[in-house]
Amino acid sequence: MSVYSIFFYLIAAVMILSTALAVxxxxxxxxxxxxxxxxxxxxxxxxxxxxxxxxxxEVVIYAGAIMVLxxxxxxxxxxxxxxxxxxxxxxxxGAGGLSAVYVAACLLLIRHxxxxxxxxxxxxxxxxxDFGQYLFERHWLGIEIVSLLLLVALIGVLHLGLSRAGRxxxxxxxx
Amino acid sequence: MIVPYTxxxxxxxxxxxxxxxxxVLRRNLIMLLLGLxxxxxxxxxxxxxxxxxxxxxxxQAVALFILAxxxxxxxxxxALIVCIYRQTGTLDPECIESDACELE
Amino acid sequence: MPGASMISxxxxxxxxxxxxxxxAAFGLILFLLRKRPxxxxxxxxxxxxxxxxxxxxxxxxxxxxxxxxxxxVTWMISGDTVISAGIHLDGLSLLMLAxxxxxxxxxxxxxxxxxxGDPGFARYFAFMSLFAGAMIFLVLAPTVVQLYIFWELxxxxxxxxxxxxxxxxxxxxxGKKAFVMTxxxxxxxxxxxxxxxVRGGVMDIAALNSGAAGLSSGMITVSAxxxxxxxxxxxxxFPLMTWLPDAMEGPTPVSALLHSATMVAAGVxxxxxxxxxxxxxxxxxxxxxxxxxxxxxxxxxxxxxxxDIKQVWAYSTISQLGFMLMALAAGGYFAGVFHLVxxxxxxxxxxxxxxxxxxxxxSNDMFAVGxxxxxxxxxxxxxxxxxxxxxxxxxxxxxxxxxEAVLATLANLENPAWLIAGLAGVFLTAYYTFRLVxxxxxxxxxxxxxxxxxxxxVGYAYNAMAWxxxxxxxxxxxxxxxxxxxxxxxxxxxxxxxxxxxxxxLAPLSLGLVFAAIxxxxxxxxRKNASRSGFVERVPVVAQLFARRWYLDDIWGWAxxxxxxxxxxxxxxxxxxxxxxxxxxxxxxxxxxxxxxxxRGHRVMIQARLMIMFAVVFGLTCIMLIWG
Numbered sequence: 001m002s003v004y005s006i007f008f009y010l011i012a013a014v015m016i017l018s019t020a021l022a023v024x025x026x027x028x029x030x031x032x033x034x035x036x037x038x039x040x041x042x043x044x045x046x047x048x049x050x051x052x053x054x055x056x057x058e059v060v061i062y063a064g065a066i067m068v069l070x071x072x073x074x075x076x077x078x079x080x081x082x083x084x085x086x087x088x089x090x091x092x093x094g095a096g097g098l099s100a101v102y103v104a105a106c107l108l109l110i111r112h113x114x115x116x117x118x119x120x121x122x123x124x125x126x127x128x129x130d131f132g133q134y135l136f137e138r139h140w141l142g143i144e145i146v147s148l149l150l151l152v153a154l155i156g157v158l159h160l161g162l163s164r165a166g167r168x169x170x171x172x173x174x175x
Numbered sequence: 176m177i178v179p180y181t182x183x184x185x186x187x188x189x190x191x192x193x194x195x196x197x198x199v200l201r202r203n204l205i206m207l208l209l210g211l212x213x214x215x216x217x218x219x220x221x222x223x224x225x226x227x228x229x230x231x232x233x234x235q236a237v238a239l240f241i242l243a244x245x246x247x248x249x250x251x252x253x254a255l256i257v258c259i260y261r262q263t264g265t266l267d268p269e270c271i272e273s274d275a276c277e278l279e
Numbered sequence: 280m281p282g283a284s285m286i287s288x289x290x291x292x293x294x295x296x297x298x299x300x301x302x303a304a305f306g307l308i309l310f311l312l313r314k315r316p317x318x319x320x321x322x323x324x325x326x327x328x329x330x331x332x333x334x335x336x337x338x339x340x341x342x343x344x345x346x347x348x349x350x351x352v353t354w355m356i357s358g359d360t361v362i363s364a365g366i367h368l369d370g371l372s373l374l375m376l377a378x379x380x381x382x383x384x385x386x387x388x389x390x391x392x393x394x395x396g397d398p399g400f401a402r403y404f405a406f407m408s409l410f411a412g413a414m415i416f417l418v419l420a421p422t423v424v425q426l427y428i429f430w431e432l433x434x435x436x437x438x439x440x441x442x443x444x445x446x447x448x449x450x451x452x453x454g455k456k457a458f459v460m461t462x463x464x465x466x467x468x469x470x471x472x473x474x475x476x477v478r479g480g481v482m483d484i485a486a487l488n489s490g491a492a493g494l495s496s497g498m499i500t501v502s503a504x505x506x507x508x509x510x511x512x513x514x515x516x517f518p519l520m521t522w523l524p525d526a527m528e529g530p531t532p533v534s535a536l537l538h539s540a541t542m543v544a545a546g547v548x549x550x551x552x553x554x555x556x557x558x559x560x561x562x563x564x565x566x567x568x569x570x571x572x573x574x575x576x577x578x579x580x581x582x583x584x585x586x587d588i589k590q591v592w593a594y595s596t597i598s599q600l601g602f603m604l605m606a607l608a609a610g611g612y613f614a615g616v617f618h619l620v621x622x623x624x625x626x627x628x629x630x631x632x633x634x635x636x637x638x639x640x641x642s643n644d645m646f647a648v649g650x651x652x653x654x655x656x657x658x659x660x661x662x663x664x665x666x667x668x669x670x671x672x673x674x675x676x677x678x679x680x681x682x683e684a685v686l687a688t689l690a691n692l693e694n695p696a697w698l699i700a701g702l703a704g705v706f707l708t709a710y711y712t713f714r715l716v717x718x719x720x721x722x723x724x725x726x727x728x729x730x731x732x733x734x735x736x737v738g739y740a741y742n743a744m745a746w747x748x749x750x751x752x753x754x755x756x757x758x759x760x761x762x763x764x765x766x767x768x769x770x771x772x773x774x775x776x777x778x779x780x781x782x783x784x785l786a787p788l789s790l791g792l793v794f795a796a797i798x799x800x801x802x803x804x805x806r807k808n809a810s811r812s813g814f815v816e817r818v819p820v821v822a823q824l825f826a827r828r829w830y831l832d833d834i835w836g837w838a839x840x841x842x843x844x845x846x847x848x849x850x851x852x853x854x855x856x857x858x859x860x861x862x863x864x865x866x867x868x869x870x871x872x873x874x875x876x877x878x879r880g881h882r883v884m885i886q887a888r889l890m891i892m893f894a895v896v897f898g899l900t901c902i903m904l905i906w907g
Contacts, residue, residue, distance in 0.1 A: 004177040012186045019190055019213060023197040028205055035209060038190075042216055048177065049227045051235045054219075054242070061242050066212065066249045073253045074205060077260050091887070095199050098894050099192065105897040106188050108904040110181065117180045117228070126232050134232050135239065142236075146243040153247035160254040199890050207886070268885050 004123060007048055014041040028074045032067055039063040053128040183224030190217035204259065204266045208252045215245045290337055291350040294366045297333035297376060298419055300326040301383075301412030308405040316400035323404035324387050327411055331380040337368060338377045338768070347485070351421050360480050367421035367484065370768040371616065375418040375548055378623050381754075382540035383411040385747035389631055390532040392743030393638055403443060403530070410436040414541040418548065422482045423472055426552070430468075430513070430545055434461050437542045441529040453528035460522040464512015471505030474498070488555040496560060503556070503563035506549070507570070514546025514600045517574040521832050523597055524581075527589040531634030534589060538596040539627035544619060547603045551616050554607060568608035572700045575601030577829055579707035583714070584816060584825045587643045588633045591715050595670060595708065596626055602685055602704060609697065611688030617765050618681035621758050625669035625678055628751040632663035635744050636719075645715055649722030658745045660720065662752040667716050669755045671709035671793050677758035684762070686789055687781030705789050709796035717805035 015038050022034035039062040046055035126134075135143065194213030197206060219238040226234020260266055304326035312319040341348075351365025387407055394403055413432035420426035435458075442454025472482075479494050481487055494502070510516070515523035523543065527534045537543065550557065550567070557563055575598045582594035599622050607615035636659050637643055640651040654660060669676035672683075682705065689698045803814065816822045827833070 002177070008178045008182070012182075015186065016189055016193075019193045022209070023193050023201075023206075023213070028203070031206065031209060035213070038213075039216065042220055045220060046223055046238075049183070049223045051223050051226070051238070054223060054235055054238050057239065057242055058219075061246055062212070062216065066246060069249060069253055070205065070209065073257060077205075077257065077266065091890075092200075094887070094890050094894075095196065098195070098199065098890050098897075101894050101897045101901065102192060102195065105900040105904070108901055109184075112904050113181065117184075120179050121177050121227050122230070123177055124227060124230060126226075126235055131232060131235060135236050138233075139236050139240075142240060146240055149247050150243060153251050156251050157254040160251075160258050195893060199886055199893070 004048060005120070008045070011041050011045050011048065014038075015045070029071065032070045032074060035070075036063050036067045039067065050123060050125040051131075052125065053131050177227075180224060180228040183228075184221060187217045187221035187224065190214075190220065202267050204256045204268055205253075207268065208249065208256065211252070212245060212249060215241055215248075287348055290340060290348055290368060291366070293333040293337050294348075294350070294368050294419060297330040297337070297380065298366060298412065298415045300329040300333075301408040301415065305405050305408040305412060308401055308408065313401050313405075316404075319401035319404045320387075320391060323408045324384070324391075326408055327380060327384045327387055330411065330415060331377075331384050334373065334377040334380040338373050341368060341370070341373050341768075349421055349485075354425075360476065360482070362422055362424050362482050364425050365421050366416075366419040368419065370770060371548075371551060372418050374616070374620065374765065374768050375544075376415060378620050379411065379414050379418060379540045379544075382536060382623055382627050383407070383414075385751060386532045386536045386627065386631070389535075389634070389744050389747040390530070392740035393532050393634055394530060395740050395743075399443065403440075406436055406439045406443070407533075407536075410440060410536065410541055414545065417545055421484060423475070423484060423487065423553075424482050426484070426549065427468065427472055430509070430549070431465065433542055433545055434458065434465070434513070437526070437533075437537055440533040440537070441526045443529050443533065447528070450528040453522075453525040457522040457526050460519050461512040464508045464510070464519055467505045467508025468510075468512075471502045471508070474502045474505065478502075484552060487553060490556075490559065499556070500560040500562045503560050504566055506553070506557075507563065507567055510546040510549055510567075510604070511570060512546075513549075514543045514604070515574075515597050516546075516570050516601060516604065517577060518831060520574055520578060520597050521828055521835065524585075524590050524593040524828070527587075527593055531589065531630060531637060534593070535627045535630035535634065538593065538630060539623040543596060543600055544623060547600060547607070547615065547619050550604060550607045551612065551619070554612050558610065564608045564610075567604055568697065571601040571604030571608060572697065573601075574598070575605065575704045576700060576707070579704055579711065580825045581828050582711040583707065584822050586645055588636065588645050588648065588715065588719075589630065589643060591645070591711060592626065592629050592633060595629075595712065596622075598704060598708060599626070599670075602682075602701070605697065605701065606685040606688050609688045609692055611685060613766055613769055614681065614684035614688045616769060617762060618685055620765065621669070621677035621681040621755075624751060624758055625666045625676070625755045628662060628666040628748065628755055629670065631744065631748050631751065632659040632666060635659040635741075635748065636663075638740070638744070645718045646722065649719045654720055654722075658748060662748045663719070664716060665752045665755055667712045669759075671712045671797070672705060672789065673793060674790070675756070675759055677755050680759035680762050683781070683786055683789065686785055690781040690785055702789060702792060706792045706796045709793040710800050713797045713800040714804050717800055721805050 018034045018038040018041065022031045022038060025031040025034065039058060043055040043058035043063065046052070046058055191214050194210045194215075194217060197210030197213060199210075201207060201210070219241045222234040222238045222241065224234075226232060226238075256266065301323075304322045307322055308319040312322060347367060347369030349365065349367045351363035351367070353361055354364040355362040387404070390403065390407070394400055397403065410433065413429045413436055417426055417429035417433060420429060438454045438458040441457050442451045444450045445454070475487070475494075476482060478498050479487075512519045515521075523538075526537060529537070557567070578594045578597035578601070582591045582598065585591050585594060599618070603615045603618045603622070606618060636648050636656060639656055639659075640648050642648050642651060665676065669678035672678045686698070686701055686705070689701045692698065799814070824830070
């Protein structure tokens with residue numbers, strides 16, 4: 001058991017634990033903060049798995065931007081009534097059934113695993129420069145599509161925000 | 176030498192399951208979106224692990240796209256949630272069912 | 280030799296300084312001195328003076344060099360094609376540099392008086408600096424690409440200056456017309472350049488001239504004719520000639536600059552610059568010869584009936600440019616360039632004199648100016664007479680020497696028609712030049728209106744205008760005797776050329792024609808009880824034809840409105856409305872409709888559906904793994 005694998009299990013434990021806490025918190029601010037820890041841990045995991053650029057991007061985009069966005073929204077929408085807990089029974093049963101199907105799928109997947117999946121992986125690092133070059137050589141179309149997607153998202157968000165502002169001013173400043 | 180590929184996949188599967196349960200069982204739209212993020216992140220972990228296993232950089236490229244898609248998704252999703260909240264005053268997914276919270 | 284290299288180093292520095300100073304002045308005025316007209320004028324003048332000193336220094340030093348000097352940096356590399364930018368000093372470029380700087384300096388000094396008190400004083404000097412800088416870089420360009428870039432910049436700055444009084448509708452219209460018509464030629468120029476680049480891969484002027492591009496003769500002809508398109512636009516030749524007479528809507532010093540050393544000279548300069556390249560193709564040279572001849576004769580006829588002083592000079596510019604192109608096309612490298620140089624001097628002189636008269640008497644109409652007391656303004660009238668004599672080609676003025684050189688070149692052609700056309704041009708030129716002079720000096724109702732106010736116009740502005748005019752008049756007197764040094768200068772790094780001597784009867788014949796034309800003009804406009812209408816005006820149809828510029832404007836207008844407005848633009852609009860907009864509208868409509876449809880299905884508790892979706896996905900995974 002090398003130092004790497006010790007790191008891996010530590011990180012995995014932190015991730016699972018913090019994600020589980022995040023999922024179960026009543027207070028959304030706490031949930032978001034736990035999730036930040038989980039994402040930071042997954043950034044470390046990316047470093048460990050030889051993807052330093054992705055690790056940095058994970059910190060910047062997931063832990064930085066997305067979670068801060070969540071925090072903003074959570075702080076902005078101060079929920080008066082506590083979250084209505086509890087569904088009907090069939091809902092929980094449905095979730096249980098779904099979990100059963102999921103576990104079944106996972107087990108089948110492990111049974112059908114290809115050769116060499118049980119052996120420890122060799123460490124390798126994709127240098128950011130190589131990664132970038134690969135990305136722009138092989139996936140330039142994908143990059144363009146993703147940038148278009150981000151643009152569309154931007155326009156959509158602007159549209160939603162603007163139409164809301166217009167409606168609000170129409171109602172005479174309900175905010 | 177790191178860990179076996181199976182362990183990485185197992186970790187991703189657990190994270191995905193947590194995210195799935197979060198989306199399905201929380202009566203809160205923001206938490207629902209948070210669950211989506213967890214699932215996307217789990218997929219990214221799985222892809223990076225697969226990339227290392229197969230010694231291919233391709234997995235990291237897909238993970239990068241997942242990151243970008245997540246950013247786009249979360250911005251639109253949060254804007255929609257804020258929009259819904261302004262109109263209905265609640266974040267309960269149930270409200271969309273009832274006529275009182277019907278969207279225009 | 281370290282000494283020699285140091286000297287050439289200092290020459291290159293001087294070349295760079297000459298080119299960069301006006302641009303620096305332009306930037307300085309535009310960004311810092313817009314609100315301070317005095318400082319702006321001082322900066323602009325200082326910059327041109329620096330350029331002038333550098334140009335003179337280079338011109339004097341460069342006589343002894345054998346190889347052209349060049350300082351260039353690589354600007355673009357694309358595959359095997361390397362395009363450099365920098366400066367290229369040889370006889371032709373240095374001669375033009377000196378002419379451009381000299382004329383710019385004098386015109387800017389003159390502008391101090393002419394533009395005094397104008398609200399756009401600082402802006403004016405900024406544009407003048409830009410104009411000068413662009414032209415200097417054009418002249419020094421080592422590659423055709425750099426030449427083309429500054430060629431366009433010259434076009435831009437002349438557009439800005441022609442439309443300088445943009446609040447006047449006719450001025451902004453004239454600026455637009457100049458811009459668009461020269462651009463029409465520039466499209467052809469660019470096409471020619473691209474053809475050269477694609478087929479030859481060589482953009483360097485020296486390489487093109489030495490024939491290193493290895494182009495086939497047909498390709499040379501095609502690209503040369505396309506490049507001539509740019510020359511036709513820039514130098515206002517047939518059929519793109521009508522922008523130049525309208526360009527006088529700008530301030531008169533601008534016209535002086537435009538017509539002598541900068542804008543229109545760029546076209547002729549380009550032909551001279553690439554002269555060895557062009558002369559590889561006989562067909563292209565004949566084409567150029569025909570264009571030059573047609574423009575020369577046509578614009579000379581237009582000048583015969585015009586009543587506007589500046590317009591007459593504008594027509595004469597077209598005519599003289601045609602004359603230069605004829606000389607170059609006939610193989611007279613020296614004759615063409617020498618005529619370009621002398622013409623720059625006397626045409627600037629003529630415009631500046633006209634500007635003084637217009638400034639003092641507030642009219643462009645030659646009859647009104649004559650009656651207003653043009654005789655009383657001694658300096659402009661005398662200098663204008665000098666310029667007119669040079670334009671007509673009377674010994675010993677500068678025009679005579681260069682015109683004889685051109686005629687000698689034409690006389691050496693096999694076809695005598697070109698020489699006859701040239702002589703006809705000489706006759707017409709002398710006629711319309713002295714028609715104008717006689718109208719100014721001997722106005723119809725002379726006596727009663729003469730010298731109403733002798734002191735008028737005398738003052739700071741008048742003096743600032745008078746000095747450049749006097750200097751130019753002096754230059755016009757002596758420039759004719761500088762043929763030998765000019766020939767020597769042009770030999771530095773230029774194509775080989777020897778002196779061409781026409782037949783002995785040529786000079787007396789052309790002088791005789793000139794004096795006959797002057798006598799005719801005297802009989803019609805100068806005599807005590809002359810009719811004061813030209814022989815052309817007795818035939819109204821012809822006079823109308825000439826006055827309407829051979830209906831060229833109407834033809835262009837018809838072409839533009841019919842072909843462009845109604846045809847192409849309408850087709851574009853229709854396709855835009857019907858096809859593109861229709862497509863986008865239907866796309867948007869489809870998106871909205873499908874969104875409505877899907878939204879109806881979504882208005883239920885989402886989490887139950889989410890659960891079903893997940894279950895189905897993983898169930899399918901299981902099925903695929905079991906039976907797949």
